[in-house]
Amino acid sequence: xxxxxxxxxxxxxxxxxxxxxxxxxxxxxxxxxxxxxxxxxxxxxxxxxxxxxxxxxxxxxxxxxxxxxxxxxxxxxxxxxxxxxxxxxxxxxxxxxxxxxxxxxxxxxxxxxxxxxxxxxxxxxxxxxxxxxxxxxxxxxxxxxxxxxxxxxxxxxxxxxxxxxxxxxxxxxxxxxxxxxxxxxxxxxxxxxxxxxxxxxxxxxxxxxxxxxxxxxxxxxxxxxxxxxxxxxxxxxxxxxxxxxxxxxxxxxxxxxxxxxxxxxxxxxxxxxxxxxxxxxxxxxxxxxxxxxxxxxxxxxxxxxxxxxxxxxxxxxxxxxxxxxxxxxxxxxxxxxxxxxxxxxxxxxxxxxxxxxxxxxxxxxxxxxxxxxxxxxxxxxxxxxxxxxxxxxxxxxxxxxxxxxxx
Amino acid sequence: xxxxxxxxxxxxxxxxxxxxxxxxxxxxxxxxxxxxxxxxxxxxxxxxxxxxxxxxxxxxxxxxxxxxxxxxxxxxxxxxxxxxxxxxxxxxxxxxxxxxxxxxxxxxxxxxxxxxxxxxxxxxxxxxxxxxxxxxxxxxxxxxxxxxxxxxxxxxxxxxxxxxxxxxxxxxxxxxxxxxxxxxxxxxxxxxxxxxxxxxxxxxxxxxxxxxxxxxxxxxxxxxxxxxxxxxxxxxxxxxxxxxxxxxxxxxxxxxxxxxxxxxxxxxxxxxxxxxxxxxxxxxxxxxxxxxxxxxxxxxxxxxxxxxxxxxxxxxxxxxxxxxxxxxxxxxxxxxxxxxxxxxxxxxxxxxxxxxxxxxxxxxxxxxxxxxxxxxxxxxxxxxxxxxxxxxxxxxxxxxxxxxxxx
Numbered sequence: 001x002x003x004x005x006x007x008x009x010x011x012x013x014x015x016x017x018x019x020x021x022x023x024x025x026x027x028x029x030x031x032x033x034x035x036x037x038x039x040x041x042x043x044x045x046x047x048x049x050x051x052x053x054x055x056x057x058x059x060x061x062x063x064x065x066x067x068x069x070x071x072x073x074x075x076x077x078x079x080x081x082x083x084x085x086x087x088x089x090x091x092x093x094x095x096x097x098x099x100x101x102x103x104x105x106x107x108x109x110x111x112x113x114x115x116x117x118x119x120x121x122x123x124x125x126x127x128x129x130x131x132x133x134x135x136x137x138x139x140x141x142x143x144x145x146x147x148x149x150x151x152x153x154x155x156x157x158x159x160x161x162x163x164x165x166x167x168x169x170x171x172x173x174x175x176x177x178x179x180x181x182x183x184x185x186x187x188x189x190x191x192x193x194x195x196x197x198x199x200x201x202x203x204x205x206x207x208x209x210x211x212x213x214x215x216x217x218x219x220x221x222x223x224x225x226x227x228x229x230x231x232x233x234x235x236x237x238x239x240x241x242x243x244x245x246x247x248x249x250x251x252x253x254x255x256x257x258x259x260x261x262x263x264x265x266x267x268x269x270x271x272x273x274x275x276x277x278x279x280x281x282x283x284x285x286x287x288x289x290x291x292x293x294x295x296x297x298x299x300x301x302x303x304x305x306x307x308x309x310x311x312x313x314x315x316x317x318x319x320x321x322x323x324x325x326x327x328x329x330x331x332x333x334x335x336x337x338x339x340x341x342x343x344x345x346x347x348x349x350x351x352x353x354x355x356x357x358x359x360x361x362x363x364x365x366x367x368x369x370x371x372x373x374x375x376x377x378x379x380x381x382x383x384x385x386x387x388x389x390x391x392x393x394x395x396x397x398x399x400x401x402x403x404x405x406x407x
Numbered sequence: 408x409x410x411x412x413x414x415x416x417x418x419x420x421x422x423x424x425x426x427x428x429x430x431x432x433x434x435x436x437x438x439x440x441x442x443x444x445x446x447x448x449x450x451x452x453x454x455x456x457x458x459x460x461x462x463x464x465x466x467x468x469x470x471x472x473x474x475x476x477x478x479x480x481x482x483x484x485x486x487x488x489x490x491x492x493x494x495x496x497x498x499x500x501x502x503x504x505x506x507x508x509x510x511x512x513x514x515x516x517x518x519x520x521x522x523x524x525x526x527x528x529x530x531x532x533x534x535x536x537x538x539x540x541x542x543x544x545x546x547x548x549x550x551x552x553x554x555x556x557x558x559x560x561x562x563x564x565x566x567x568x569x570x571x572x573x574x575x576x577x578x579x580x581x582x583x584x585x586x587x588x589x590x591x592x593x594x595x596x597x598x599x600x601x602x603x604x605x606x607x608x609x610x611x612x613x614x615x616x617x618x619x620x621x622x623x624x625x626x627x628x629x630x631x632x633x634x635x636x637x638x639x640x641x642x643x644x645x646x647x648x649x650x651x652x653x654x655x656x657x658x659x660x661x662x663x664x665x666x667x668x669x670x671x672x673x674x675x676x677x678x679x680x681x682x683x684x685x686x687x688x689x690x691x692x693x694x695x696x697x698x699x700x701x702x703x704x705x706x707x708x709x710x711x712x713x714x715x716x717x718x719x720x721x722x723x724x725x726x727x728x729x730x731x732x733x734x735x736x737x738x739x740x741x742x743x744x745x746x747x748x749x750x751x752x753x754x755x756x757x758x759x760x761x762x763x764x765x766x767x768x769x770x771x772x773x774x775x776x777x778x779x780x781x782x783x784x785x786x787x788x789x790x791x792x793x794x795x796x797x798x799x800x801x802x803x804x805x806x807x808x809x810x811x812x813x814x
Contacts, residue, residue, distance in 0.1 A: 015776055023775070048812060050793055051800020055813020068813065075814040228814055255814075350773065353811060355804040357790060377777045377790075385792045 001365070001399050003245070004288060004335040005297045007063065008322065009056060010304030011342025012358035012376055014349050016312040024303075024315035024348065025359065026375045032327035033319075033361070033374045036338060040363035042372030043384025045391070047344050051355050056304070059343035060259045064297075065243060065392035066236060071262075074156050074230025075255070080146045082258025083138050087232045092154040092189065094226040096137075096145040097162065101201065101223035106166050110143040112219035117209035118143065121221055124203055130195045131188075140254055147226055149192060155185035160227035161197065169223075193226065200224045238264030239295070243392055244401055248291040250284050251275070251299035266293055275301040277318055281325040289334045296335075307346025315348060337364035337398055339391065340374070360384065360391075366398040408772070408806050410652070411695060411742040412704045414470065415729065416463060416660075417711025418749025419765035419783055421756050423719040431710075431723035431755070432766065433782045439734035440726075440768070440781045443745065447770035449779030450791025452798070454751050458762045463711070466750035467666045471704075472650060472799035473643060478669075481563050481637025482662070487553045489665025490545050494639045499561040499596065501633040503544075503552040504569065508608065508630035513573050517550040519626035524616035525550065528628055531610055532603075540599045547661050554633055556599060562592035567634035568604065576630075600633065607631045645671030646702070650799055651808055655698040657691050658682070658706035673700055682708040684725055688732040696741045703742075714753025722755060744771035744805055746798065747781070767791065767798075773805040 013023040020027070047054040047062060057078050058068035076093035087093060098118055100108040111118075119139040128135040133151030140146065157178055163170040172193050174186035204210065204222045213220060239247045241264075249260035249267045252275025257267050270287045272280025279302065288298045300322060306315040332338065341360035344353050359379035372382020386394070396402045420430040427434070454461040455469060464485050465475035483500030494500060505525055507515040518525075529546040536542070540558035547553065564585055570577040579600050581593035611617065611629045620627060646654045648671075656667035656674045659682025664674050677694045679687025686709065695705045707729060713722040739745065748767035751760050766786035779789025793801070803809045 014773055021776065044790065049800070050791075050797035051802075051804045051809055053804055053809045053811045055811050058813030072813060347773065350807065352807075354773070355801065355809065356773075356775070376775055380777060380779070380788060380790055 001294055001336045002334075003295050003395060003399070004331060004338045005295060006300070006338065006340045007060070007297070008300045008303040008319070008340070008342050010307040010344060010346025010353065011319075012345025012347070012354075012356050013307065013312070013315070014345070014347040014354075014356065016348055018312050019316060023376050024312050025319055026377070028316040028319040028323070030319050030323040030374070032323045033340065036332060036340070036363040037361045037372065037374035039369055040361055040367045041370050041384065042359065042361050042374060042379045042382030043386060044357035044379050045341055045360045045384070045386050045388060046355065046357045047388045048355075049387065053353050053355050054344040055353070056343055057255060057259060059388060060256060062388035063343060063391060064239060064259070064263055065389060066263065067389060071236055073233060075228030076146070077230030077232050078255050078258030078262060079228065080148050080230075080258065081261040082254030082256065083140045083146045085136060085138055085146060085148055087148065088150065089232055089235065090150070090152070090154065091232045092149040092156060093230050093232070094147045094160060095228040096147045097225040098143050098145070098221045099223040099225050100219045100221065101169070104169055106163060106169055106223065106225070108219050109162070109164075109166060109225060111221045113142055114218050115139070115142040116213055116216065116218055118145070118221060120209055121204055121207065124207070125196075125200055128196070128199065130192050130199070133192045135196060147196070147224070149189070153185045153188055154231065155182060155189045156229040156231035157182060157186045158190050158193075158229055160225070160229060161193070162225040162227040197224055236263060240264060243295075243396060245295040246293040247295040247297060248288075248293035249297050249299070250287050250291070251297070251301070252279055253299070253301050256299045256301075260297060265297065276305060277302040277314070281322060285325055285329050285331065289329060289331070303342065304346045307348050308351055310348045310351045312348040332363060335364060337362065337367075337395065339395060343388075360386075362394070362398065364398070366400070408701055408743045409741075410702050410802060410806070411738060411745045412702060413707070413745065413747045414467070414704070415707045415710045415726070415747070415749050417714040417751060417753025417760065418726075419752025419754070419761075419763050420714065420719070420722070421752075421754035421761075421763065423755050425719050426723060430783050431719050432726055433784070435723040435726040435730065437726055437730040437781070439730045440747065443739060443747070443770040444768045444779065444781035446776055447768055447774045448777050448791065449766065449768050449781060449786045449789030450793060451764035451786050452748055452767045452791070452793050452795060453762065453764045454795045455762075456794065460760050460762050461751040462760070463662055463750055464666060466795060467663060469795035470750060470798060471646060471666070471670055472796060473670065474796060478643055480640055482635030483553070484637030484639050485662050485665030485669060486635065487555050487637075487665065488668040489661030489663065490547045490553045492543060492545055492553060492555055494555065495557065496639050496642065497557075497559070497561065498639045499556040499563060500637050500639070501554045501567060502635040503554045504632040505550050505552070505628045506630040506632050507626045507628065508576065511576055513570060513576055513630065513632070515626050516569070516571075516573060516632060518628045520549055521625050522546070522549040523620055523623065523625055525552070525628060527616055528611055528614065531614070532607055535603070535606065537599050537602045537606070538595075542603060554603070554631070556596070560592045560595055561638060562589060562596045563636040563638035564589060564593045565597050565600075565636055567632070567636060568600070569632040569634040604631055643670060647671060650702075650803060652702040653700040654702040654704060655695075655700035656704050656706070657694050657698070658704070658708075659686055660706070660708050663706045663708075667704060672704065683712060684709040684721070688729060689735075692732055692736050692738065696736060696738070710749065711753045714755050715758050717755045717758045719755040739770060742771060744769065744802065746802060750795075767793075769801075769805070771805070773807070
């Protein structure tokens with residue numbers, strides 16, 4: 001038995017003026033999705049809970065059947081794992097941006113979004129040791145990277161130094177209300193981080209990379225902005241042990257790969273899987289079909305990004321593109337069970353995540369043919385009103401792997 | 408942003424013979440509600456839980472996002488606050504009826520439902536002190552009032568002296584299974600209450616008010632029936648602090664004002680807001696529109712009372728009346744978001760509250776245009792299947808005030 005678990009990030013939406021008051025999914029000519037829905041089951045999923053706006057990390061944990069209340073360890077953990085860092089228990093990981101700094105001020109939080117030489121700059125600080133804490137630094141894409149602190153007595157009860165706007169630099173802080181040992185650990189952690197920032201600034205300021213950047217007319221990279229602290233404080237039971245399914249991850253974005261890695265998925269690096277609208281959808285679907293695992297998580301990011309950018313028509317067109325590729329490969333013949341949904345809504349009118357329910361569909365073994373369709377409003381006519389945590393147990397029963405409760 | 412939170416008490420119903428087997432809401436020509444529903448979202452709300460019959464107090468606490476398991480302190484608390492008594496922590500409050508008593512028997516539990524002179528009679532006992540406990544007595548309307556005991560070591564683990572039928576008087580009791588200090592406190596409390604009843608009887612028996620009542624052919628007021636003990640054992644975080652919205656209450660009934668007062672709402676006293684079918688709906692809606700708070704709770708009681716009286720046609724007609732007034736004031740142009748529902752069902756065939764789900768509608772910012780309508784059965788085609796506790800988080804996200812959980 002082989003399951004396709006297809007998540008179009010931020011799929012759900014709200015009515016949009018540019019689409020005649022339809023949502024992108026309602027507006028899209030997504031005939032293939034609608035065919036699957038007509039021959040299968042539909043419903044609405046409230047990812048975490050009513051009114052709770054999910055992050056993509058908490059949402060995916062829940063979709064894979066891991067309660068984020070227990071397993072959300074902070075964004076940095078999933079970013080670092082997704083970047084390919086082999087985290088150990090006790091490691092503190094933070095998402096990093098390189099920035100342009102001058103006279104106590106951040107001039108650009110992303111150093112012009114240009115990644116030239118940034119890989120080398122991260123390498124220069126990788127392996128540093130500060131007060132017994134080892135620094136692991138890894139560049140990912142453009143101005144982005146990950147910083148991991150490896151040592152004793154680290155705490156994630158801190159707030160990073162990213163001011164989230166240009167202007168005056170911001171110091172690290174410890175979270176309010178900490179006491180005793182926890183407070184000591186947090187103070188120690190921000191002390192190490194302050195020293196790291198100072199070192200980074202010195203090492204990068206007059207670096208030859210910056211001279212080359214200057215020649216190219218690029219902004220200087222001489223500061224590090226850190227956020228999303230996460231501590232690998234414990235490790236979960238693997239997805240395979242928990243659900244009895246070998247899992248594969250086909251995703252462009254580091255965060256999704258990281259969540260999957262955290263749960264022990266096999267991560268495929270698909271050529272051309274970029275996590276944006278230019279991603280090579282055909283390659284991703286091919287890899288999904290060819291994967292030998294029996295649970296294939298296929299993640300598509302651009303629906304969310306287009307929601308954040310408020311591009312409703314483009315979101316509709318991108319859904320059509322996904323629909324076409326899936327149709328071309330006749331995925332309904334390749335998998336025994338198909339689940340399609342989003343991790344949350346990202347309404348174009350809000351340009352942010354929202355708690356609005358997301359439509360879902362099941363197609364394949366042991367499914368009914370219900371009255372719903374695969375849109376935000378018509379899915380309400382279908383079988384399900386569920387939370388994300390309900391999905392894996394439903395899949396298990398459809399695969400006839402669920403245990404009977406009672407006799 | 409301004410929200411109208413409209414609750415028609417006991418709105419939900421069951422099919423009724425006199426309405427061609429329709430419910431009052433299905434039968435009513437409530438075109439305006441249906442227009443809002445068509446352009447917004449609908450659903451069904453199970454107030455507390457499946458099969459749990461809500462009281463109006465517990466239902467409203469839940470609707471405002473306060474779990475009644477934690478915040479239902481007993482009816483008396485909300486009655487007393489609604490009557491305008493400034494309760495202090497530790498106060499024990501009870502709902503009071505004045506009654507007609509003779510030779511150990513209650514002849515009329517409501518002294519003929521006539522409030523003549525009752526205000527003065529309450530004043531006569533207000534301020535009494537019994538065993539170090541101060542008595543606060545306040546008349547509200549007709550035969551109704553509130554008694555508050557202020558002192559140390561009071562307990563709400565008691566049963567009142569209202570026999571709930573005419574005939575032999577009933578003594579106060581302590582609840583079963585009490586032990587130690589809690590039992591002592593309950594015994595002390597009913598001792599004070601017994602002495603209060605004795606004093607009341609003596610003070611009222613030959614009072615000049617009763618002579619005047621006799622002349623008018625009214626029943627004697629010489630007894631006090633107490634029920635619904637509530638102890639202000641703790642104070643909640645205010646609605647404004649909890650949800651970040653300044654709240655206004657526009658209601659006729661004391662209980663609703665009391666719940667709102669408990670949570671720190673600004674209470675408007677609207678001329679003509681009587682809490683019955685003759686209430687001045689236009690004034691209430693005007694006040695709602697003019698209120699400066701950004702969360703306006705507008706409560707309409709008569710739907711519930713007509714349910715209790717089994718008057719299905721009148722209930723339908725009253726819903727039409729509300730619909731007409733809202734239409735006249737074009738409230739959809741006055742608020743950014745409108746939520747309409749009931750606090751529970753009060754089916755005319757049952758003449759009591761029931762746990763049957765209540766239809767709901769959302770109209771305004773960040774709402775979809777779903778397939779449901781604003782009736783008990785058609786709301787099932789809509790987006791939501793929720794509990795009352797889910798409503799405020801949903802509203803917050805629609806107002807774009809919800810915090811993201813994760814990244």
